[in-house]
Amino acid sequence: MSNTVLNLENIAIGYQSSKKEHIICRNIYFNLYQGELVCLLGRNGSGKSTLLKTIANMLPTLQGSITINQIDYSNLSALDFAKNISIVLTESLPENSLTVFETIALGRQPYTNWLGKITEEDEQIVLNAMELTDTVSLKNNFVNQLSDGQLQRVMIARALAQDTPIILLDEPTSHLDIHHKINIFKILRKISKETQKTILISTHEINLALKNSDRLLLIDNHTFSIGNVQESKIQDKLTSIFNSDDIKYDAKSNQFIF
Ligand SMILES: Nc1ncnc2c1ncn2[C@@H]1O[C@H](COP(=O)(O)OP(=O)(O)OP(=O)(O)O)[C@@H](O)[C@H]1O
Numbered sequence: 001m002s003n004t005v006l007n008l009e010n011i012a013i014g015y016q017s018s019k020k021e022h023i024i025c026r027n028i029y030f031n032l033y034q035g036e037l038v039c040l041l042g043r044n045g046s047g048k049s050t051l052l053k054t055i056a057n058m059l060p061t062l063q064g065s066i067t068i069n070q071i072d073y074s075n076l077s078a079l080d081f082a083k084n085i086s087i088v089l090t091e092s093l094p095e096n097s098l099t100v101f102e103t104i105a106l107g108r109q110p111y112t113n114w115l116g117k118i119t120e121e122d123e124q125i126v127l128n129a130m131e132l133t134d135t136v137s138l139k140n141n142f143v144n145q146l147s148d149g150q151l152q153r154v155m156i157a158r159a160l161a162q163d164t165p166i167i168l169l170d171e172p173t174s175h176l177d178i179h180h181k182i183n184i185f186k187i188l189r190k191i192s193k194e195t196q197k198t199i200l201i202s203t204h205e206i207n208l209a210l211k212n213s214d215r216l217l218l219i220d221n222h223t224f225s226i227g228n229v230q231e232s233k234i235q236d237k238l239t240s241i242f243n244s245d246d247i248k249y250d251a252k253s254n255q256f257i258f
Pocket residue numbers: 015022024042043044045046047048049050051
């Protein structure tokens with residue numbers, strides 16, 4: 001029996017202002033389990049970033065409740081969130097003047113004292129994160145002198161150093177060439193299996209998602225589905241979201257052909 005890490009119960013996601021509520025998707029129910037890699041797929045504007053930011057508690061839930069390791073979000077402090085969920089957003093660039101090591105060490109902030117001094121144990125965790133993401137050789141480089149692929153690996157290492165049971169990534173392979181896209185998916189798969197962390201990523205790389213994920217989370221037209229790609233309901237949903245005259249899902253080879 002898999003361990004449930006995250007539970008969403010009848011969630012509605014969206015945006016609210018003093019005058020109105022703009023709901024993107026409602027009636028969202030699902031669990032995420034320890035050690036699984038789940039890819040969140042959907043067309044532009046379907047609500048992928050909104051869902052990730054809601055899970056990261058950067059946006060309020062408009063309805064329903066979320067629990068992490070059976071603790072309701074309403075009972076968690078900002079520090080508790082930082083110890084339970086890390087998020088890598090494409091737009092969140094690190095401080096330019098820091099080295100790769102210093103940037104990754106920032107992931108230890110929830111555990112360090114007010115001076116931000118890291119212990120030998122913190123340093124070991126940072127080094128482990130660098131090894132898993134193949135960034136050891138970049139240790140003393142400045143982050144503003146990295147390629148997009150190197151920077152993405154550093155940001156994943158920083159999330160790993162935060163040592164949370166859940167890691168969320170919003171389009172971690174945008175701007176990367178195909179070689180580096182494949183590399184990032186391989187690294188994420190390796191992390192989920194070797195560290196038993198739960199990883200949820202939004203992506204437009206449908207074929208890489210089909211190949212690497214344990215389950216797919218599909219969001220479209222204010223509805224969502226979660227499941228294994230072998231399930232017919234997931235195949236039907238994939239087809240209804242992405243099939244067109246130019247692109248077709250081929251269940252036999254489990255890929256989109258275009
Ligand atoms: N701050 C905001 N206030 C109000 N509406 C927003 C805000 N940010 C996004 N939206 C709207 O919410 C919807 C979902 O946006 P979201 O960014 O979650 O989609 P997405 O699936 O991540 O898109 P993409 O694949 O293009 O990155 C869109 O209609 C968008 O215009």
